[in-house]
Amino acid sequence: ITKTPVDNGVARGNWNVAIDSVDYSHDENKDSESNALSSGKGIIGAFKMGQDINITNTLPYIERLEYGYSTQAPNGMLRVTFKELVNWFKTRNKKV
Numbered sequence: 595i596t597k598t599p600v601d602n603g604v605a606r607g608n609w610n611v612a613i614d615s616v617d618y619s620h621d622e623n624k625d626s627e628s629n630a631l632s633s634g635k636g637i638i639g640a641f642k643m644g645q646d647i648n649i650t651n652t653l654p655y656i657e658r659l660e661y662g663y664s665t666q667a668p669n670g671m672l673r674v675t676f677k678e679l680v681n682w683f684k685t686r687n688k689k690v
Contacts, residue, residue: 595627596631597671598651599664604624605653605655605659606630607621607624607625607626607630608620608651608652608656609650610630610652611633612637612647613640613646613647614646616650620651620652660673
């Protein structure tokens with residue numbers, strides 16, 4: 595969420611998290627990053643092994659933002675985050 599470029603906050607406010615389902619909703623008037631963060635953290639906090647976590651943002655322009663439309667995030671948001679997660683897991687596995 596925090597890697598999403600900001601103009602008016604709508605893109606950040608429309609990240610959805612769901613367990614074992616997909617939330618395709620979006621609201622072009624929704625601009626609350628803090629609500630998206632707290633809601634997502636609460637849902638992820640209820641996650642149990644074996645479940646699927648789906649993180650979505652279905653705004654019509656989110657794909658353009660991911661592929662460099664904004665100078666604020668020229669390398670995207672998701673691709674950067676996934677690389678960070680892969681590196682984090684690699685680091686964790688070396689310590690075990």
